[in-house]
Amino acid sequence: MLIKLLNLLILLLVPFLMMGVIRKTKAFWGGRKGCSIFQPLWDFTKLIKKDFVISKTTSAVFKISPVVNLSAVLAAALLVPMSAGTIILNLPVGFVLFAYILGLGKFFSLISAMDTGSSFEGMGASREACFTTIVEPAFFIVIASIMAMTGNVTFDSLSKIFTNTGSYGILIAIFAVVALFLMILIEGSRVPVDDPTTHLELTMIHEVMILDNSALDLALFSWANSIKMLLISSLIANIIIPSSLSQWASVLLYLFVIFAISVIIGTIESGMARIRMSHVFEFVFVMSSFALVVLSLVVARMFGG
Amino acid sequence: MTNWVKTKNNTKINLADIPVLDIENLRTEVKALNKRPVAFFGKDWGNGNVRLFVILADDTSGDLYVSSTIFGNLQKSYESFTQDIPSFHIFEREFYEDFGIEPLHHPWLKPVRKNQDDYTFFEMQGEEVHQVAVGPIHAGVIEPGHFRFMCNGETVYHLEIMLGYQHKGVEELMLKKHSNQLAESIVGDSVIAYNTAYSQIVETLKDIKISDKAQLIRKLALEMERAAIHIGDLGAIAGDIAYLMGASVFGATRTLVINTMLEFCGSRFGRGFVTVGGVNFDLSDEIMEKAKKTLDKVEKDVDRMVKTMLKNSSVMSRLEKTGTVSTERAMETGLVGMAARASGVPIDSRFDYPDKWMEKLNINKKVFNGIGDVNSRFKLRYKEIKESLDIIRKIFKELKNLKSEPVLTYSDNDFTKDSFAISIVEGWRGEVVHIAMTDDNGKLSRYKIKDPSFNNWFGLALAVRNNGVSDFPLCNKSFNLSYSGNDL
Numbered sequence: 065m066l067i068k069l070l071n072l073l074i075l076l077l078v079p080f081l082m083m084g085v086i087r088k089t090k091a092f093w094g095g096r097k098g099c100s101i102f103q104p105l106w107d108f109t110k111l112i113k114k115d116f117v118i119s120k121t122t123s124a125v126f127k128i129s130p131v132v133n134l135s136a137v138l139a140a141a142l143l144v145p146m147s148a149g150t151i152i153l154n155l156p157v158g159f160v161l162f163a164y165i166l167g168l169g170k171f172f173s174l175i176s177a178m179d180t181g182s183s184f185e186g187m188g189a190s191r192e193a194c195f196t197t198i199v200e201p202a203f204f205i206v207i208a209s210i211m212a213m214t215g216n217v218t219f220d221s222l223s224k225i226f227t228n229t230g231s232y233g234i235l236i237a238i239f240a241v242v243a244l245f246l247m248i249l250i251e252g253s254r255v256p257v258d259d260p261t262t263h264l265e266l267t268m269i270h271e272v273m274i275l276d277n278s279a280l281d282l283a284l285f286s287w288a289n290s291i292k293m294l295l296i297s298s299l300i301a302n303i304i305i306p307s308s309l310s311q312w313a314s315v316l317l318y319l320f321v322i323f324a325i326s327v328i329i330g331t332i333e334s335g336m337a338r339i340r341m342s343h344v345f346e347f348v349f350v351m352s353s354f355a356l357v358v359l360s361l362v363v364a365r366m367f368g369g
Numbered sequence: 370m371t372n373w374v375k376t377k378n379n380t381k382i383n384l385a386d387i388p389v390l391d392i393e394n395l396r397t398e399v400k401a402l403n404k405r406p407v408a409f410f411g412k413d414w415g416n417g418n419v420r421l422f423v424i425l426a427d428d429t430s431g432d433l434y435v436s437s438t439i440f441g442n443l444q445k446s447y448e449s450f451t452q453d454i455p456s457f458h459i460f461e462r463e464f465y466e467d468f469g470i471e472p473l474h475h476p477w478l479k480p481v482r483k484n485q486d487d488y489t490f491f492e493m494q495g496e497e498v499h500q501v502a503v504g505p506i507h508a509g510v511i512e513p514g515h516f517r518f519m520c521n522g523e524t525v526y527h528l529e530i531m532l533g534y535q536h537k538g539v540e541e542l543m544l545k546k547h548s549n550q551l552a553e554s555i556v557g558d559s560v561i562a563y564n565t566a567y568s569q570i571v572e573t574l575k576d577i578k579i580s581d582k583a584q585l586i587r588k589l590a591l592e593m594e595r596a597a598i599h600i601g602d603l604g605a606i607a608g609d610i611a612y613l614m615g616a617s618v619f620g621a622t623r624t625l626v627i628n629t630m631l632e633f634c635g636s637r638f639g640r641g642f643v644t645v646g647g648v649n650f651d652l653s654d655e656i657m658e659k660a661k662k663t664l665d666k667v668e669k670d671v672d673r674m675v676k677t678m679l680k681n682s683s684v685m686s687r688l689e690k691t692g693t694v695s696t697e698r699a700m701e702t703g704l705v706g707m708a709a710r711a712s713g714v715p716i717d718s719r720f721d722y723p724d725k726w727m728e729k730l731n732i733n734k735k736v737f738n739g740i741g742d743v744n745s746r747f748k749l750r751y752k753e754i755k756e757s758l759d760i761i762r763k764i765f766k767e768l769k770n771l772k773s774e775p776v777l778t779y780s781d782n783d784f785t786k787d788s789f790a791i792s793i794v795e796g797w798r799g800e801v802v803h804i805a806m807t808d809d810n811g812k813l814s815r816y817k818i819k820d821p822s823f824n825n826w827f828g829l830a831l832a833v834r835n836n837g838v839s840d841f842p843l844c845n846k847s848f849n850l851s852y853s854g855n856d857l
Contacts, residue, residue, distance in 0.1 A: 094617035183501045187838070256683060259611035263508040264842040266501070267609075337683040338611035340691075341523055341839040 067311065071146040074319075075138075079290035080105040082297070082326045086254075089330025104290070111283035119276055121181045129176030130277060130284040136169030137288040137295070144295050145219050145302045147318035148311050158217035159207045163200065166295075169288065170196060177273035184265045188272035191341070195257070195269075198348045199250055205355040206243050209362040210236065210303075222299065223307040232365040236358055237303050243354035244300050248329070250348055252293040255333040257344055267341070297325045372398045373425075373434040376791065378722035379573050384787040384806060387422070388436050392447045395438045399423060400453055402434060405716070406703065407793070407802050409450075409460035411468045412815045417442025419468045424791060424804070428721040433791055440470055449475040456703025459823060482533035482856045490529050493519045498526070501838060505534050512852035516841075523837045528830045535856035543816035547571075549644050556820060556854040557638065561587070561594040562796030564643040566803040570792040571645045574807060575782040582774035583647030588726060589764045590633070590642050592757040595797040597626040599750040599757075600671060602849050606747055607678065609843045610687040618674045625667050629660045647777040657765050668758050675751045688744035692832035692844030695741055704828045706799015706821040708848055711749045712741035712828075718795040730763045741832075746847040753797075784811045798822065798851065820854025 084101030091098025100106075118126070142153035143162045174193055177185040211217055213236070214224050225233050225240075250257050253270030265272050274285045301321040305314055339347055372394070374386050390398065399406075404425035414420040418439055425434045440447075449472030450457040461472040463481045472478065480488050492500075499520055505513035513534035519527040539555050552567030553560045565587050572579060601623040607615025627637040634642035634650045642648055652660075678684045694704065699712035709716055720727060720734040737752055739745030784807045792803045799821025808814035829848045833841050 090613055094613050095621070096617060183499065187501065255611045262609075262611065264609065265508060266503065266841050267839040333611070334613045335681075336612070337607075337681065337687050339683065340687055341837045343686070 067148050067150045067315070068152050070315065071150055071152050074146055075141050075152070075291065075294070077105075078319075078322060079287065079294045080108065082294060082322060083290050085323060085326035086330040086333070089327050090334050093331065093334030104286075108283050108287060111286075112280055114279040116281065117278045119180055122179050122276070125172075126176050126179045126276070127281075129172040129179075130281040130288075132172040133169040133176075134284045134288040134291075136165050136172070137291045140165040140169075141291060141295050143219065144298050145222060146298045147301075147315040149220075149223050149302055149305070149307060149314065151219060156218065159211065159219060160204075160217075162219070163203060166292070167196075167200070173273060173285065176277075180276045182276065184268075184272050185275060187266075188269055188275075191269045192273060195250055195344065195348050198345065198352060199247060202243060202348075202352040202355040203247060205352075205359050206240050207299075209355075209359045210240060213362050213365065219299070219302070222302045223305065225303060232361060236361045236365075239354050239357045239361065240303055241300050243351050243358065244296055244303075245325070245328075246347075246351040246354065248293050248296045248300075248325070249332070250351065251296065252289060252329075254329055256336050256339045257347060259338050267338075294322065297322050300325065373402070373436045376433050376435060377431065378433065378718075378791060378793050379569050381573050381576075381785060381788050381790045382435070384789050387789060389420075390436060390438050392421075392438045392440070392444075395421075395423065395436060396448065396450060396453075398436065399425065399450060404434060406454070406457055406460060407433070407800070408791075408804055408817060408819055409457060409464060410804075410817045411464050411470070412806065414439055419470060421464065421470075422804075426721075426793075428716050431722045433722075435789070435791075440468075445469065446471040446473050448473050451475050451477075455701045456824075458702070459827060463823075480531075480533065482536045485531060485533050488531055490517050490531075491519070491527060493526060495521070497521050514852050518833075518838055518841070520838050523839065525833050525836055525838050525841065528833050528841070530826050530830055532826065532852060532855050535853045537857070539857045540816050540818060543818075544813050547813060547816065549641075553640055553643070555818065555857070556796075556801075556851045558598055558851065559594065559796040559798060559801060559820075559854070560636075561590045561639045561643060562794045562801045563803075564639075565591060566792045566794040566801050568643055568645045569794070570790050570803050570805045573790040573792065574784045574788055574805060575645075575780065576785065577646055577778060577780045577782060579647045579778050580771075580774045580776065582651075582768065582771040583776045583778070584724065584726065585764050585768055585771070586648045586650075586652065586776060587643055588724075589652075589761055589768075590630070590639050590648070591794070591796070592760045592764075593626060593630050593633075594639060596667070596754050596757040596761075597623055597630065598797045598849075599754045600626060600667070602846065603671075603675070603747065603750055603754075605846045605849070606688075606743070606843065607684075609846050610684065612678065612681070612684055615674060615678050615684075618670060622667050622670045622674075625663050629663050632656055632660070644777070646780060647775070649777065651776045652768065654769075657768065661762065661765055664758055664761060668755065671751070671754055679748075685744070687840075687843065688747055689742060691743040691840050692836055692847060693740065693742040694828050694832045698831055699741060699828065702827050702831065703824050705824045706795070707746070707749060707753070707797070708799065708821075708825045708828050710737050711739040711745040713737075713739050716800075718793045718800045722793050726767075730760070730767060732760055732763065743843055743847040784813065786811045796821065798849070798854075799825065818857060820851055820857075822850040822852075822854045825850055826855060 083104040088098045088101050140162050145151045174189045177189040258269040301318045305317050376382050404427050407426045408424040411419045411421050420439045422437045501518040503516040505515045515531040517529045553564040555563050604616050604619025631637045694712045696713040699709050699714050715736045737749050788807050794801045802819040804817040806815040832844050
């Protein structure tokens with residue numbers, strides 16, 4: 065129970081800190097001091113206090129979307145193993161539900177962008193939808209392959225990957241981790257797929273979709289986006305962290321992995337330019353190819369020698 | 370040669386010496402001479418008449434050819450020059466807008482800076498075609514301008530740029546009360562170039578001779594401006610492709626250059642540095658020593674960062690073959706300055722219309738083999754930064770021999786009556802052209818300004834064709850054109 069409460073706390077707070085660490089890393093590489101790692105949290109509290117500015121062309125969809133999106137992300141988060149491999153809401157449901165709850169959130173963020181009637185936001189929504197259609201099958205292949213291995217459709221089985229598979233397990237874990245890491249960059253709208261700091265509407269993907277949102281709505285969208293990054297990072301952490309560790313060691317290692325992922329994201333953003341929009345598909349396909357490697361390894365292990 | 374009067378940069382000619390041809394004759398002459406247009410503008414000639422001046426430039430010999438025609442008050446149209454020589458397109462649009470004399474069969478007769486309400490955009494039809502409208506208010510701190518894209522999916526088929534939001538009547542203001550303060554405020558990032566052009570034209574028309582030292586300090590300031598803006602733009606290009614390290618390093622390096630300018634004259638952008646008669650500030654030995662050291666560091670930092678960027682494949686994949694303007698297109702549309710050089714058109718008014726120092730200091734034109742993409746404009750900027758720093762070093766050395774000279778020449782001279790003068794200064798963006806005329810009372814009667822952006826905005830529109838719409842900001846930054854210089 066204590067771990068579950070801890071996980072709930074992590075779920076609510078760590079996404080802000082992840083963003084803070086990414087920004088701090090970028091500042092470090094850019095030779096700047098950078099702002100405090102708590103700044104995203106202060107920004108959130110600041111946005112909550114502000115007044116709404118809502119365009120007259122929008123409908124109710126625009127108003128409910130931030131809440132629907134956040135609820136979906138939070139609901140999905142409850143199904144994911146976090147620190148110490150513990151799932152907050154341990155229901156006997158599979159990862160397909162997880163994926164489609166996330167999908168629901170994304171659907172609302174897309175139609176909310178279309179609802180504004182702005183040509184920018186429509187463009188952003190179409191870009192986001194395009195990339196999602198490639199990311200989703202790749203995600204299914206990775207997770208389903210691992211689960212096929214363990215014979216269980218819930219996320220519980222992630223950490224058992226080493227115990228069941230022997231030396232194949234390490235290879236499967238490496239490729240699965242890389243595929244999921246690329247998914248963080250794509251879903252979290254980070255460089256090289258998207259540029260979260262740009263002010264140029266024409267180049268944005270995620271940012272342009274929330275261009276019309278203000279105050280609480282904007283805060284909820286940004287928060288949901290960082291929670292999504294934490295979710296996928298949690299999957300990675302649970303693949304890496306062996307289940308044999310003691311509970312508290314496992315919690316600490318989990319937090320360290322999340323921290324390390326944030327630092328790596330920050331470093332990539334500092335040392336790399338963003339990919340040309342027409343080449344982003346190729347980048348997303350890299351994730352798919354890693355997913356297929358995972359699949360073929362699992363098939364080789366199950367049906368091979 | 371009776372149809373043209375031949376002159377040089379910063380040379381006074383009698384207004385009476387400028388031939389007046391009839392329009393058809395002028396057309397034939399312009400076609401026969403086949404030189405680059407640098408100005409094409411009207412002046413109210415009394416009784417409803419309008420006198421049209423044409424200035425063509427021979428970039429190889431450094432000669433400027435001036436001729437004119439007079440439109441009677443009933444003559445409201447003529448066959449456009451653009452049909453034969455496309456680089457006249459923007460000049461004829463401006464002339465039409467200012468005087469209502471229509472160039473017939475002009476292919477793109479749209480407002481330049483006034484009458485935006487009458488603007489009709491080119492439209493494409495099709496199920497997949499969509500329009501994206503950007504501006505006039507943009508995210509970020511930049512000037513206003515409206516951009517209309519015709520896209521198919523992510524690909525831009527056509528871009529139209531509607532400007533004029535910054536129009537403030539600078540040319541008329543110049544006639545009312547001309548001053549260095551006004552001249553240097555026209556385009557905020559080309560303070561030295563504009564102020565030098567204005568000062569030179571006043572000096573030419575008033576017969577003021579400025580000291581060698583003042584000439585050198587002006588030249589130095591101009592190169593400082595060029596280096597500073599180019600470094601800033603390298604940073605902005607890096608920022609647009611989300612290459613953070615480049616943006617930070619170039620940003621910090623640019624600060625070193627503009628802070629050196631601050632030590633020279635008390636303004637980071639060189640405001641108040643140049644004045645009619647010379648410059649307002651002398652450079653002491655200590656300041657020059659310190660500046661030399663700073664600029665050495667600047668060069669080292671820029672070298673290192675540019676090399677890092679050119680080695681980074683993710684950076685190169687964004688810069689290469691993005692926003693290409695071919696040499697033919699650049700010549701045809703009449704691009705000037707940096708944008709033209711990046712496309713392989715070797716025009717640079719510092720060398721084409723040189724003062725005595727270019728030879729004395731042994732500064733030679735080095736041709737840049739660009740193909741006109743963002744990468745070329747990026748590398749050209751780097752090359753020009755290096756050259757500017759080199760020129761600055763040479764000037765520091767030369768200034769040591771001129772210690773006793775004054776930097777400012779006082780004079781009570783009035784303007785010469787009925788005269789005409791052209792001053793061309795190569796600002797960082799390209800040729801800044803100022804033209805002034807005086808009347809029989811010795812007062813300015815017409816002041817014409819042409820910013821390089823005036824020619825180059827159309828180049829940007831061509832550059833983004835068949836590029837991704839998300840590459841537009843990058844193309845735009847690689848040109849970095851002035852709104853204010855176009856709108857005047």
